[in-house]
Amino acid sequence: MHPEYLLKRIRGLTVLCTVGAALLLSACGSSSGGGATTNGMADVNVGIALSPPKVIFLGPYVAQQQGFFAKEKLNVHFISMPNGLQTELGTTAGSIDFGFSSSTDSIEAAAQGAPIHAIWSYGTKLDTECIGAPGITNARQLVGQPVGSTGSDGFSITLLQACLEPAGVHLSQVRQIDMTRAEFVPAMTAGKIKAAVFHADDAYVITHQLKGATVLQAEYKSRPQWWYGGVAVLDSFAKSHKSVVERFLTAMMMADRWMNNPANDKALIDLGVAKTGEDRAAVAYAVHFNRASGTWPDGVGLNPASVNYTAGVLYKYKDIRRLPSYSEIVDPSYADQAAAKLGGA
Amino acid sequence: MTGPVQNMSTSTTQLPSASVGAATAGAKREEIETAIIARQRGRARRDRFVYLTIRIASLLIVLGAWQYYGDHSIGVVFEPITAVVSALWHLITSGQLGPALGYSLWTFALGYLGGLVAGVIVGMCVGVYRIVESAVGLYVYALYATPMVAIAPLLSIWLGFGVLTQEVLIGLFVFFPCLVAVSYGVRNIDTELLEVARSLRMSKRDLWRHVLLPGAAPYVAAGATQGVAMGLVGMFIAEILTQLSGLGDLLETAAQTYHTDQALAVLIVIMFLGVVLRALLTLIQRRVAPWAK
Numbered sequence: 001m002h003p004e005y006l007l008k009r010i011r012g013l014t015v016l017c018t019v020g021a022a023l024l025l026s027a028c029g030s031s032s033g034g035g036a037t038t039n040g041m042a043d044v045n046v047g048i049a050l051s052p053p054k055v056i057f058l059g060p061y062v063a064q065q066q067g068f069f070a071k072e073k074l075n076v077h078f079i080s081m082p083n084g085l086q087t088e089l090g091t092t093a094g095s096i097d098f099g100f101s102s103s104t105d106s107i108e109a110a111a112q113g114a115p116i117h118a119i120w121s122y123g124t125k126l127d128t129e130c131i132g133a134p135g136i137t138n139a140r141q142l143v144g145q146p147v148g149s150t151g152s153d154g155f156s157i158t159l160l161q162a163c164l165e166p167a168g169v170h171l172s173q174v175r176q177i178d179m180t181r182a183e184f185v186p187a188m189t190a191g192k193i194k195a196a197v198f199h200a201d202d203a204y205v206i207t208h209q210l211k212g213a214t215v216l217q218a219e220y221k222s223r224p225q226w227w228y229g230g231v232a233v234l235d236s237f238a239k240s241h242k243s244v245v246e247r248f249l250t251a252m253m254m255a256d257r258w259m260n261n262p263a264n265d266k267a268l269i270d271l272g273v274a275k276t277g278e279d280r281a282a283v284a285y286a287v288h289f290n291r292a293s294g295t296w297p298d299g300v301g302l303n304p305a306s307v308n309y310t311a312g313v314l315y316k317y318k319d320i321r322r323l324p325s326y327s328e329i330v331d332p333s334y335a336d337q338a339a340a341k342l343g344g345a
Numbered sequence: 346m347t348g349p350v351q352n353m354s355t356s357t358t359q360l361p362s363a364s365v366g367a368a369t370a371g372a373k374r375e376e377i378e379t380a381i382i383a384r385q386r387g388r389a390r391r392d393r394f395v396y397l398t399i400r401i402a403s404l405l406i407v408l409g410a411w412q413y414y415g416d417h418s419i420g421v422v423f424e425p426i427t428a429v430v431s432a433l434w435h436l437i438t439s440g441q442l443g444p445a446l447g448y449s450l451w452t453f454a455l456g457y458l459g460g461l462v463a464g465v466i467v468g469m470c471v472g473v474y475r476i477v478e479s480a481v482g483l484y485v486y487a488l489y490a491t492p493m494v495a496i497a498p499l500l501s502i503w504l505g506f507g508v509l510t511q512e513v514l515i516g517l518f519v520f521f522p523c524l525v526a527v528s529y530g531v532r533n534i535d536t537e538l539l540e541v542a543r544s545l546r547m548s549k550r551d552l553w554r555h556v557l558l559p560g561a562a563p564y565v566a567a568g569a570t571q572g573v574a575m576g577l578v579g580m581f582i583a584e585i586l587t588q589l590s591g592l593g594d595l596l597e598t599a600a601q602t603y604h605t606d607q608a609l610a611v612l613i614v615i616m617f618l619g620v621v622l623r624a625l626l627t628l629i630q631r632r633v634a635p636w637a638k
Contacts, residue, residue, distance in 0.1 A: 051589040080589035
C-alpha cells in the first residue's frame with residue numbers, strides 16, 4: 001500500500017532530520033571570537049577582505065605562523081571575506097574583531113558615522129601596477145584607446161590616473177571601459193582594452209602569460225600619498241578589549257618587521273605560496289615589490305597627510321557625501337601603545 | 346430439428362481438427378509474437394548502439410574542440426582538457442579536493458534537508474488550508490521572486506560568517522521551489538479522488554494518509570529534484586559570498602590566481618556532483634514513492 005509505505009519512509013526521514021537539526025545546532029554553537037578568553041588566550045576573529053589574499057595581506061598569516069600572536073596570548077581565527085564592504089559590515093555587526101580591508105572602506109564607514117575606526121595600516125602604499133596590452137609600451141600610446149576600469153569611484157579613477165598622469169595623459173583622453181577585475185585579462189587578450197591596473201602578484205602573472213604585455217607604471221611611485229589598506233575595529237570592542245587590541249597590533253608590527261627583513265625571504269615566499277595559491281615566482285615578485293615600495297609599515301602606518309589625501313579624493317568623486325576628519329576615520333592610540341611597547345628593536 | 350443436431354454432430358466430429366487448428370494458430374501467434382519481440386529487441390539494440398555512438402561522437406567532438414581551443418589560447422584564459430585532467434589529479438593527490446568536497450557536501454546535505462522538509466511542510470499547509478495561504482502566501486511568493494543572491498550579504502551580517510549562514514542560504518534556495526511545487530501539487534490533486542474521500546466520510550487523518558500525501562508525492566519528488574540543482578547553486582553562492590570555503594574556495598582561489606586549469610577541474614567536479622546527486626534522488630524516489638513519475 002502506497003500510504004503506509006510512504007508514512008514508514010517519512011518516519012525514517014523524520015529521524016534523519018532530527019539528527020540533522022541537532023548537528024546544525026551544534027554547528028551554530030561553534031563560533032568563537034569577540035575577545036573571549038580560553039586557557040588564558042584571547043579568541044579573536046580576523047576578516048581579510050580579499051580572498052584568496054594577495055601578498056600585501058600576508059602580515060597576519062606571518063604573525064600566526066611565526067608565533068607572534070601566540071606570544072601575545074592571542075588565538076586568531078581567520079575569516080576569508082568576499083570583499084571590503086562585507087568586511088566593514090561584519091566588523092560593524094561584531095562578527096569580525098579586526099577587519100583588514102581597503103582604506104576606502106574605512107573612510108566610507110567614517111563618513112556614514114559607523115561606530116568603527118581604522119587603528120592601523122597593513123599596507124600604506126598602492127601595491128598595484130598598470131599593465132599595457134601587447135603593442136603598448138608607454139602610457140602616451142593610450143590616448144584615444146580603451147582602458148579597463150572597475151568603475152567611476154575615487155579609487156578606480158585614482159588607479160587610472162596613477163597610470164596615465166606620469167606620461168602626461170589626462171583621464172579624459174582615454175576611453176574608460178568599466179568591467180569587473182576578472183574580465184581584465186580576457187578583455188586584454190581579445191584586444192578590447194589596451195591597459196588595466198592589477199595587484200603586483202597578478203601583474204607578474206599577466207606579463208608572463210600574455211606575450212608582449214608590459215608594466216607601464218608601478219603606481220606607488222605616481223601616487224605615493226594614497227593610503228591603501230587599514231585594519232578596522234568596532235569602537236565598543238576596542239574600548240572594552242584595549243589590551244587585546246594592543247597585543248594584536250604588537251604582533252602585527254612584529255610580523256611587518258619580520259617581512260621587511262630580507263633574511264626571511266625564503267620562509268616568507270613559502271608561506272605566500274601556501275596562503276595565496278599563487279606561483280612561487282609571482283609571490284617572490286610581489287614580496288620584493290611591496291618591500292621596495294615600503295608598503296609594510298614599521299610602526300603605526302597612519303600618516304595624517306595620506307589619510308586626509310585619500311579621503312579628499314573620495315569626497316571629490318562624490319563617493320562620500322561629507323568629508324570626515326582624520327580623527328573620525330582613524331584612532332592611532334592603540335598602535336602608538338603597541339609601537340611604544342615594541343620599541344625600536 | 347435435424348439441422349442443428351446435424352450441425353452439432355458435425356461440430357463435435359470437427360472438434361479435434363479445430364483444436365489442432367487453434368493450436369496451430371496459437372503456435373503461429375507465438376511465432377509472430379517471438380518474431381515481433383526479436384524485431385523490437387533488435388531495433389532497441391540498434392537504437393542503443395546508434396545513441397551510444399552519437400553520445401561518444403559528441404563527447405569526442407566536444408573534447409576535441411576543447412583541446413584544440415585550449416592549445417591555441419593563453420593559459421589564463423582557457424586550458425586544454427589534458428591540462429584540466431592533470432589539474433584535477435593534482436587537486437586530488439595534493440589533498441585539496443577531498444576536504445573541500447567533504448565540507449561542501451556536508452553543508453549541502455544539512456541545508457538541503459532543512460529546506461526540503463520545511464518546503465514540504467509549509468507547501469502542504471499552504472496547499473491544503475486557505476487560511477495558511479492567506480496568511481503567508483504573499484510573503485512566500487514575494488520572497489520566491491527575490492533573487493536569493495541579494496540576501497546572502499545580509500544573512501551573513503545577521504547570522505555571522507560561519508557554516509550556519511551557508512546552511513540557511515542553501516536551505517532557502519531549496520525551500521521555495523519545494524514549497525511552490527508541493528502547494529501547487531496538493532491544490533491540483535484529482536477532484537474525483539477528493540469527492541470519493543468525502544463520500545466515504547473519511548476522517549482528516551485518513552484524507553491526509555490516503556489521498557493528500559500520496560497525491561502530493563510526485564510534486565514532492567519534483568520539488569526535491571529541482572531543489573538539488575537550486576541547492577547546488579545556493580551552496581556555491583554561500584561558499585563564495587559569505588566565507589570562502591569548500592569547493593567555492595577552491596574555485597575562487599583558482600580563478601583569482603589565474604589557474605584556469607584548476608578552476609575548470611573544480612567545475613567538472615561540480616557537474617559530476619550535480620549528476621550524481623540527481624541520480625541518487627531518482628533512486629530514493631523510486632524506492633520511497635514508486636508511483637511518482
